[in-house]
Amino acid sequence: MGMFDKIRKNQAMISVPLGAAARKPARPSQEAAIPPAKSKEMSPEDTNIFAKCPACNAVLFTEDITENQMVCPRCQHHLRLSARQRLGYTVDEGSFVEMDAELAGNDPLQFPGYENKLRAARAYTGLTEAVVTGYATIQGEPVMIAVMDGNFMMGSMGAAVGEKITRCVEEATRRRLPVVIFTVSGGARMQEGLVSLMQMTKTSAALGRHGEAGLLYITVLTDPTTGGVTASFAMLGDIILAEPGALVGFAGKRVIEQTVKQSLPEGFQRAEFVMDKGFVDAIVPRRELPGRLGQLLRLHHQEVRHG
């Protein structure tokens, strides 16, 4: 969570040149269930024909990036996606049925400025909260899916995010469906204090029940997944996939550097590093994700179960 402002800087680097693209629905036909972005920040600048990759600094046609699912065609850097873009790239067209779209939390600490921050995040993203949940099919396989959105207060988890994920998982348990969660988060949401922290246990508990029912849970870690989300549902998947280069960790880089008083090794907390340490099953490029998810879902689609 100490990586908060670092991330925000990166975020700005990415979303300034690619602002409109980052919010533009990938498949308009699929957006019916999700409210469209009512961004006040749409400006002529957002229709730039050129964009700069934040990783390799190559100046590219914006269209070449958007048509490549927001992956830099030059260096394969995976840019961050909005929740609805992610759904567009992942689930079968027209299959997504959103649940709890309007669900919102309280302001349990009555924290100064929080209401305004929420309002701004809602206006910016067109979402009510930092996760979108619902039912969908992936390559024909039915799933309950939760997709976090890093544009909404850094994808931080407060009561509403915890509640939406919990309800999504409980629904999956009821309907005996697998769960797929795409994570992107700065961690537990500071402005909701301890209530945010409790969501870690709440979501983990719901997934525990889902698991006890013999059902499959797949996590897809995307850039960045940190803090209380890493220390709860992100790390509980039966199968944990990650996008190339995604930052995945518990503590922020700056906090660690301050604690240990040394600089961090190359590639520290990147998906490849985390896989090398044994905490990720596979790194899957964005284009291959629907296929890989479909394959895994089919492998678990059994009529006869043992045990």
Place this chain on the structure above:
Amino acid sequence: MDEQMTPVSAWERVEHAREAARPTAKTYIDGIFTDFVELHGDRRFGDDQAVIGGIGRLEGRPVTVIAQEKGGDTKEKIARNFGCANPEGYRKSQRLMRQAEKFGRPVLLIVDTQGAYCGIGAEERGQGQAIAENLQLMMQLSVPAVAVLIGEGGSGGALALASANRVAMLENAVYSILSPEGFAAILWKDAARAKEAAGLMRMTAREVYAMGIVEEVIPEPPGGAQEDVQAVAQAMKDFFLRSLEELDAMDTSTLREDRYRRFRRMGDCGLDPQNG
């Protein structure tokens, strides 16, 4: 002075919770349990001394005890990493909780940490994964789990041992999403505003109780727990006994349902902001 309504400000509580003279977990283990046998190691990587685990008796009944220990003198504080556990600490606790389950012993937890350790090795060995697994395991336990926060309850590192059926806080203990310094650094980019943050975070025992996140606040004598350790240990013991009496009456599925419901209701949500 800030404009705190209560006579003791949140920041004063934080200072109490961190006081050098404040009794640590070992003191309470000695004061509450008899026949205590410490068990070491996670059977995977090492033995994390920030977490003490073992078996003892509570009024004659065998129980599993898991506690975060900050250490007494400087040498011990260093050995115990100031109570900041590495993944091995959480995996030791998992091992001992599974063992408790096997032998039908309740799990009693004493929580006192600034937070899980933020080190290179901790990340390499999956700090997030170790905490996540702890949360999930605690929620699935077939035996009662009861926790008391005795000092600092910092972040996921504390929650990992506090996902219990019943949780109490000592009067001067604090429980928060992050240390006030970390909180101020993230939100205002200024760790020096920790005092101000503490006032807003609702981290004191009374505030946490008011939010419905703990069941009880255990009073401390004026001047803090160190002024009468025996009385505080006795009050903790009473809380453990009272909680177990209630939880013993539940069968396994009720016990687990009780724990699930306890956390399920946290964080009101809904279209009506007042009644989620």
